[in-house]
Amino acid sequence: MTEATELLVRTRKLLAAHPPAGTGRLDFLRARFDAGLAWVHYPEGLGGLGAPRSLQAVVDAELEAAGAPDNDPRRIGIGLGMAAPTILRFGTEEQKRRYLKPLWTGEEVWCQLFSEPGAGSDLAALGTRAVRDEQGPSRSSEAETGGGWVVNGQKVWTSSAHLARWAILIARTDPDVPKHQGITYFICDMTDLGVEVRSLRQITGEAEFNEVFLTDVRIPDSCRLGEVGDGWRVAQTTLMNERVSIGGMRVPREGGMIGPVAKTWRERPDLRTHDLHQRLLELWVQAEVVRLTGERLRQQLVAGQPGPEGSGMKLAFARLNQEISGLEVEILGSEGLLYDDWTMRRPELVDFTGREAGYRYLRAKGNSIEGGTSEVLLNIVAERVLGLPAEPRTDKDIPWKDLAR
Amino acid sequence: MTTQPDLLYSEEEEALRRAVRDLLTDHCDPAGVIARIASNAPHDRSLWKTLAQSMGLAGLLVPESLGGQGASHREAAVVLEELGRAVAPVPYLTSAVVATEALLACGGDEAAGLLAELASGRTVGALAVGLAVRPGGAYRVVRHEEGSLYGELTTVADAAVADVLLVPARDGGLYAVDADAATIIPQVSLDLTRPLATVTFDGAAGRLLTDDAQTSVRRALCGGAGLLTAEQLGVAEWCLTQTVRHLKERRQFNRPLGGFQALKHRLAELWLEVAGLRAAARNAADALATGSEDMDIAVAVAQAYAAPVAVHAAEEAVQLHGGVGMTWEHPVHLYLKRAKADSIAYGTAGSHRATLAELADLRAP
Numbered sequence: 001m002t003e004a005t006e007l008l009v010r011t012r013k014l015l016a017a018h019p020p021a022g023t024g025r026l027d028f029l030r031a032r033f034d035a036g037l038a039w040v041h042y043p044e045g046l047g048g049l050g051a052p053r054s055l056q057a058v059v060d061a062e063l064e065a066a067g068a069p070d071n072d073p074r075r076i077g078i079g080l081g082m083a084a085p086t087i088l089r090f091g092t093e094e095q096k097r098r099y100l101k102p103l104w105t106g107e108e109v110w111c112q113l114f115s116e117p118g119a120g121s122d123l124a125a126l127g128t129r130a131v132r133d134e135q136g137p138s139r140s141s142e143a144e145t146g147g148g149w150v151v152n153g154q155k156v157w158t159s160s161a162h163l164a165r166w167a168i169l170i171a172r173t174d175p176d177v178p179k180h181q182g183i184t185y186f187i188c189d190m191t192d193l194g195v196e197v198r199s200l201r202q203i204t205g206e207a208e209f210n211e212v213f214l215t216d217v218r219i220p221d222s223c224r225l226g227e228v229g230d231g232w233r234v235a236q237t238t239l240m241n242e243r244v245s246i247g248g249m250r251v252p253r254e255g256g257m258i259g260p261v262a263k264t265w266r267e268r269p270d271l272r273t274h275d276l277h278q279r280l281l282e283l284w285v286q287a288e289v290v291r292l293t294g295e296r297l298r299q300q301l302v303a304g305q306p307g308p309e310g311s312g313m314k315l316a317f318a319r320l321n322q323e324i325s326g327l328e329v330e331i332l333g334s335e336g337l338l339y340d341d342w343t344m345r346r347p348e349l350v351d352f353t354g355r356e357a358g359y360r361y362l363r364a365k366g367n368s369i370e371g372g373t374s375e376v377l378l379n380i381v382a383e384r385v386l387g388l389p390a391e392p393r394t395d396k397d398i399p400w401k402d403l404a405r
Numbered sequence: 406m407t408t409q410p411d412l413l414y415s416e417e418e419e420a421l422r423r424a425v426r427d428l429l430t431d432h433c434d435p436a437g438v439i440a441r442i443a444s445n446a447p448h449d450r451s452l453w454k455t456l457a458q459s460m461g462l463a464g465l466l467v468p469e470s471l472g473g474q475g476a477s478h479r480e481a482a483v484v485l486e487e488l489g490r491a492v493a494p495v496p497y498l499t500s501a502v503v504a505t506e507a508l509l510a511c512g513g514d515e516a517a518g519l520l521a522e523l524a525s526g527r528t529v530g531a532l533a534v535g536l537a538v539r540p541g542g543a544y545r546v547v548r549h550e551e552g553s554l555y556g557e558l559t560t561v562a563d564a565a566v567a568d569v570l571l572v573p574a575r576d577g578g579l580y581a582v583d584a585d586a587a588t589i590i591p592q593v594s595l596d597l598t599r600p601l602a603t604v605t606f607d608g609a610a611g612r613l614l615t616d617d618a619q620t621s622v623r624r625a626l627c628g629g630a631g632l633l634t635a636e637q638l639g640v641a642e643w644c645l646t647q648t649v650r651h652l653k654e655r656r657q658f659n660r661p662l663g664g665f666q667a668l669k670h671r672l673a674e675l676w677l678e679v680a681g682l683r684a685a686a687r688n689a690a691d692a693l694a695t696g697s698e699d700m701d702i703a704v705a706v707a708q709a710y711a712a713p714v715a716v717h718a719a720e721e722a723v724q725l726h727g728g729v730g731m732t733w734e735h736p737v738h739l740y741l742k743r744a745k746a747d748s749i750a751y752g753t754a755g756s757h758r759a760t761l762a763e764l765a766d767l768r769a770p
Contacts, residue, residue: 250409265767272770280767281758285709292684292706296412303413312677381676382669386649389664 003051004058010031010049011037011062020068029071029105032063037318038071038104040087046100054302071106074349078160079103079110083120083168085241090185090226090234093395099166099187111164111214113155113188116234118405121376124179124232125395125403128153130171133218149173149186149224151194151217157370161197161210164190168238169219170231175401182400183231187223194218204362205342208350250298256317257353257360258287259322264331271331283324290316308385315377318367321352325361331359409477410691410703412684416523418483420693425462425487428455433491434619435736441494442739443598448566450765453495456484463501464524466509466628472521478628480637482690489639492739494598496529496563502632504530507571507625511579511615519569519581519614531567532625533582535560539752540626540704541760547606549574554582554606560752564589564602571621572611579618580611596746598739630751631693634686634711640744641679641718647737648672648722655727668725675721677715685710702764708757712748719744 014035033047034040037059042048063070073080080103087099102108119126133148151171161167167188174182188195194217199207226234254262265272265280271334271398293316297309327338339358370375382388395403414422432452441447457463465481467473474480481502488497505523508516509532522528532703534544537560547556564570567589570582586609594601615621649672652663662668685707692703719741723730730737748754760767 035448149555159493262765262767269768269770272768274770275760277767277769278755278758281762283759284765284767285706285761286681288706289685289710292412292688293681295410296684296687299411299413305413309680312673312680316677316681375670378670378673379666383672386669386672388653388669388672389661390651392664392665 007037007040007049007051007055007058008062010035011059015063015066015068020066025069026107028069030101032068033101035099039062039084042100044373045122046088046096047104050149059210073102076103076106078112079106079108081113082238082241083110083166086185086234086238087187088166089237092222094222095187095225103166105158108165109160109163111158111160111167111190112163112238113158113167113169113214113326114238115157116154116357117156119179121373122395123235123330125400126153126170126172126183127405128155128169128171128214129175130173130184130219131385138374148218150222151186151188151219153214155212155214156200156209158197158210158212159191159208159350161201161212163348166190166247167212168225172233172400173228173231173340176395176399177229179400179403180232185231185234186219187225188214188217188219190222192217194221199344199346201344203365204359205339206345206347208347224307251294253288253291255286257321257364258284260353260360261324261328261331264328271333276327279327282326283320286320287324288322308381311377311381311385314372315368315374315381318364318374321360321364321367325357325364328357329361410688410695410697410699411697412687412691414483414687415479416482417479421480422487425456425484426490427491428452428460428601429487429491432615433493435739438494438739439491439734439736446598447494447600448496448563449494450566452493453497453529453566454526455496456495457501461526463505463526464496466502466620467520467524471517471524473524477694478632478690482632482686485632485635486639486642486686489636489743491638492598492643492733492736492743496531496566496601498629498633498636499563499599500567501646503625503629504571506628507532507579507621508614510624513615515581515612516614520733522569525587528568529563529566529747530569530571531561531564532559532622533561533564533572533624534587534626536562536599536746536750537697537752538599538626538759539756540701540758541623541753542626542629544573544622545573546573549576549611550749552610553608554611555608557603557605557725559603560601563603563605563606564598565591565600570604571614572606573618573622574611577618578616579614579621581614582606582609582611584642586610594746596742597700598743599746611682626751627701627704628693630708630757631689631700633747633751634682634689634704634707637700637711637715637744637747638679638682640740640747641675641682644715644718644722644737644744645672645675648675648725651726658715662725663664671721671725675718678717682707682711682714694731702761705757705760709754709761712744712754716741716746716748 018031036044036049038047040049040051040056041053043050084103130149130151133150155354167190169186169188170183172182173184194215196213198211200209200211201207294313300307340356383390461474462484464473465476469475487498508520523530538544545558547554567584570584572580572582574580590603592601592603653661657663689703689707694698722737722742726737729735
């Protein structure tokens with residue numbers, strides 16, 4: 001039996017034992033996890049079977065055809081895409097068993113406490129402090145693992161913080177060494193009384209993100225991921241997985257931001273001018289080329305030959321989304337002077353192509369900032385793809401506490 | 406039926422690339438090209454002989470039954486990427502692609518005979534249509550009277566080395582004319598590695614290939630436009646690679662110039678454009694190879710994207726090479742001239758965008 005057939009048999013067994021029609025959503029998801037069909041490339045006992053990642057599609061298709069519920073991956077993207085791979089790689093057996101299952105089923109939502117007001121592109125400069133808890137924890141199991149930590153600081157741009165049960169957190173544990181060396185990676189309990197979540201209203205009028213204030217938050221040492229002082233390396237796994245999870249989907253022509261603009265153009269001949277026509281055609285071509293570049297990257301990944309194009313895709317998408325949405329507002333003319341709604345809201349899901357033109361224009365401004373600014377990405381392409389010299393650095397060898405702030 | 410395009414290169418295509426690149430490394434170095442273009446014989450006939458005859462690459466688009474290799478546009482595109490990278494002065498695009506496509510559309514014994522000759526590489530063909538004409542665009546024709554042709558055509562690429570000209574006439578026919586029977590006068594061309602010529606017919610004997618020149622010419626220019634993007638990719642890649650190399654080596658202010666962020670970002674932007682061009686050019690070659698219903702859009706998208714990218718790459722290369730980039734001795738000017746001429750060849754980016762306005766239903770006001 002091939003691996004794919006074996007997975008198919010297992011999937012059908014799961015469906016027979018837990019018919020979706022007569023099983024509660026959560027019960028089904030838990031059973032799926034236990035059957036190793038949650039993420040087949042994860043190890044046995046942790047929701048997987050150690051199978052090739054590409055075979056997940058076989059399982060997903062079969063489950064979808066049977067009308068089985070999924071774990072609503074968009075709602076728990078940070079857990080799935082960032083926390084889970086990091087826990088898998090650096091977590092203890094106990095941590096993996098404790099966190100991965102409710103993370104995958106969505107019972108426990110995760111958020112990411114990385115960026116700070118003073119540490120954006122220069123994330124390693126972060127100043128949130130974690131110090132050893134001198135008083136010591138009351139529970140004996142924690143005393144065995146070396147006591148706990150007390151965390152103070154401020155994090156920002158945290159999506160889902162107001163929904164999250166847990167956070168992945170990086171904090172400074174040693175200010176006396178150069179900045180990359182004094183960071184430690186933790187799992188933070190978002191229900192701790194010292195955690196305060198404030199919504200952060202953004203230029204669109206709504207609040208997708210939060211500011212998170214940490215005041216004497218106590219974290220047991222059993223919630224540390226990786227060694228003390230090794231947090232920067234651990235965080236690289238998180239951030240690498242963030243970039244991998246972008247792209248990878250096959251997109252049809254006019255599948256992105258250009259879609260609604262082309263539709264408006266076709267439906268509203270009254271809005272057309274020669275100038276707008278030329279600019280629309282130029283952007284339509286660019287959108288198609290970016291789509292093809294993404295498709296080529298996808299084919300390379302399927303063929304097992306990942307190309308360097310991935311580093312550039314986010315750059316290309318950001319620029320394209322901004323230019324297209326900007327043109328769209330202009331095409332609309334006097335309607336472009338209006339905005340659908342400035343009411344402060346907390347959207348659960350974010351759709352860059354959702355709502356109306358004005359929203360798309362404003363939201364797209366974030367595309368060249370979030371997840372790595374375009375300026376930093378250009379440096380990455382120049383240095384890692386083209387092999388050009390790295391930026392001169394004055395911050396690598398001096399203790400964090402002596403850095404200019 | 407629309408299938409997903411294959412945007413990668415197969416192992417065989419990579420092997421072909423290596424073979425062509427090795428040949429060009431040995432026989433088409435920049436200094437040699439610069440020396441050649443200053444002479445009266447800018448075309449490299451000996452390189453053409455190796456490429457077309459020894460390696461059999463002139464017949465890639467011709468079926469085996471007609472004496473060709475029975476390969477496809479995908480392979481021809483790989484050859485053109487390499488020829489672009491070397492700005493090789495050989496009539497590959499004009500003879501092995503454009504003239505060949507025109508003959509493939511003709512059918513009939515006369516065309517079949519010529520195809521076999523072109524595929525062997527012993528005969529060079531040129532479509533007597535101005536290089537700037539886009540697929541589906543209007544082109545000049547000559548007069549046909551009792552088996553003889555009269556008239557003058559200009560900016561015909563590679564006519565100077567052609568053995569046979571494919572000539573559209575006012576009566577709607579496409580005629581084969583031996584180059585000896587026409588007067589071919591080289592024009593002073595912007596792109597010295599793809600020289601243009603004026604072709605004059607004064608009673609030249611023409612052999613009728615087809616009554617429907619329009620269909621032949623359209624197919625020829627579509628193939629030419631689509632595969633020109635592969636050449637433009639090669640040109641752009643050379644410019645990017647050489648500029649990166651130069652900026653790593655060149656030191657000013659006690660640092661390699663490539664360490665300055667203003668320059669790093671410009672090169673990263675260029676790399677991104679070239680990555681897009683590769684995907685678009687590959688898509689066009691694949692669509693031509695499979696005869697996809699998406700072919701016209703694929704070609705127009707690739708053409709609309711390729712010209713600005715290749716020109717940008719060449720202009721950046723000139724600027725970032727500093728003073729040396731302005732010299733005749735350094736080969737970068739060959740690439741600038743090729744890139745700029747290519748931006749007009751087989752239709753400008755703007756004319757291809759106009760085509761897309763129709764094809765993608767994005768109508769003008």
